[in-house]
Amino acid sequence: MKMKIGILAVFIWVSLAISAKVTLPAIFTDHMVLQQQAVNKIWGKAESNRSIELLTSWDNKTYTVKSNTQGYFQFEITTPSAGGPYTLTVSDGEPLIINDILIGEVWFCSGQSNMEMPVKGYRGQPVVGSHPYIVSADEKRPLRLFTVKNAWSKEPKDDVEGHWSLSSSKEVADFSAAAYFFGNLLQEKLGVPVGLINCSWSASKIEAWMSRETLKNIPEVDLSVLKNTEFGYPNGTPTLLHNGMVKPLEGIAVKGILWYQGEANSNDPALYKKLFPALVSQWRSFFRSPDMPFYYVQIAPWQSGNKDELDWALFRECQLQLMSEVPNVGMAITTDAGSEKFIHPPHKIKVGERLAYWALAKTYGIEGITYSGPIYKSYKLDGNVAELTFDYGSDGLNPEKEQLEGFEIAGSNGVFIPAKAEIIEGSDRVKVWSESVDKPVEIRYCFRNYKMGNLTNNAGLPASPFRVIIK
Structure with a gap:
């Protein structure tokens, strides 16, 4: 009997020790990139009412907070100019060290399948000219990649699945092509670390990326569907991707947003004229950056139901009009980058680089760069x-x-x-x-x-x- 009690005591002690250990969200891992010269929030969980310390190696500064009754804690730190590698050490008595952190430019990249389409292409649908980039990818290069795994939820989640990776050939091949070719040119030109967060889902509608709070002001969007318990099209259902893939990242700092979406909303450009500005406003508030640049892609030529019909032409017109109606946005034009038979055009290098032209000229103020077509x-x-x-x-x-x-x-x-x-x-x-x-x-x-x-x-x-x- 005494032996059983002793074993039980050891089990309880070990369980408590494990539960007390500091844990951090998936966005805070080795190889991560933090936005330079910005307020970044670092948060996690530990034992309740516990003193938690954070040590930043770039200035050897120690921050101290106390976890709440649920064990949640949060720090606010201000990052320096671009550099690294650095470490962050979070400790409740037992240190958790995040290694190989770079400070630089972080961009959040979202949308549907044309943002999700990897550098290696889809089966039978290649990305033209991408293979040399895969072959020459260099892990030592300060270009880091994070892909948020597809997830949906009726209620806001507190974490995502994913990890920061180096730019190896394998990781580059599997990463968003539009985002990668943007980051590739950006890092080459700026000469600082760049971090790309790919948060996209094929066939997703814009309203799936928006919060209930935002959508309640747009009566054309039916929120009553959220009473359901099953969803045959979660990536087209209001709020579900916001809750599952975006909300868990609240607190990180980013420089700007890339958006490649619209095909799933092309049947109703009038509604999109209301949804798009609301999404831009929502994400600027979410990332605590009221004038944050937001660069998007005009949907490319594709036959849809019939190549001579006008439904996609009318949607492109909507996107063009939005560029003059919403402040601090820019649009990559794709008139020469479509595919008659495939909704996933192969010219993603053009797309990514044209998005980078906007960022280099308008966000980073580099003179001499033409950033839009006529x-x-x-x-x-x-x-x-x-x-x-x-x-x-x-x-x-x-x-x-x-x-x-x-x-x-x-x-x-x-x-x-x-x-x-x-x-x-x-x-x-x-x-x-x-x-x-x-x-x-x-x-x-x-x-x-x-x-x-x-x-x-x-x-x-x-x-x-x-x-x-x-x-």
Whole structure:
């Protein structure tokens, strides 16, 4: 009997020791990157009402807090300028050390399958030109990767599954292509550590990434579905991905957000015009950065139900309009990067690098970088010839001295026919006309689900699809 009591006492003591040990969320592991020159929260769990210490190796400063009755504790630390590697030591008497920490630029990358699509591509759907990047990937490079495992929840969770990894060939191959090619160029140009957090889910709708608090102000979104206990489409259900994949990260600091999503919401651009600004506002509040840059990708040309229909064209128009309606956002244009047959276009290097152009020019203030393709600005009509002026074409438009492709024109009968279009030499203007149309009422450029054009600026960046109603 005494032996049984002794064994039980040892078991209880060991259990208490294990339960008292400090634990940290998955986002705080070896190889992590913390946003430089920012307030970062570090939190975890320990035994209740316990004194917890945090030692930061970059300044040898010790912080002390007390865990609450549930064992939760939280520190707020301010990070220095970019550098590393460093360590963090969290201790309740037994130290937990996080090694190989870098301080640099952290970007949160989210969306649906075109953000999720890995550098190695999907089966039968490659990422063009990606293999040399996989082969040359270097673990010693200060570019770190974190992928949040798909998860959904009706209620906010307190942790995610995932880990920080080095840029090995294997890890790069499996990481988000759009995010990686963004980070690859960013790190190369800035020369500081970069951390990328990929938090995406194929076929997800924007409302799945939004909180109940945000969505309750948008009556078109039906929140009554959250009374259900089973969900056949959790990644399309309001709040479920916010609760399962985003909310657990509350407290980390990031420099900005990349967003590649919209295909799953393309049937209702009017609602998206309400949801997108609300998501931007929500995440700026969530990451405690009111002016945080938010760069997104215009959905690429794809046939959808029929390549000549307009549902995706109307959604691209919505995305283009949002760029001028929401402050401190930018859009990577993909007119030349689509695929008629596949919803997952293969040109993710273009996508990632165009997102990086926005960040380098607008967030980091590097002069001399053209960061957008031509965007329609205004028109004037001279007889049956319309002269269109473009933003982001001050250094000239291309191809000069050639007929431009992708333009259509309609007269009073509303029938669209191919238009002739030429660049007015050495300018940011294009003239468009047709001998068959005396009084044009509308001009379109690549304004169909899938239609290719060739208008670019001197940087080779493509013009966004658009339509002009002539009054």
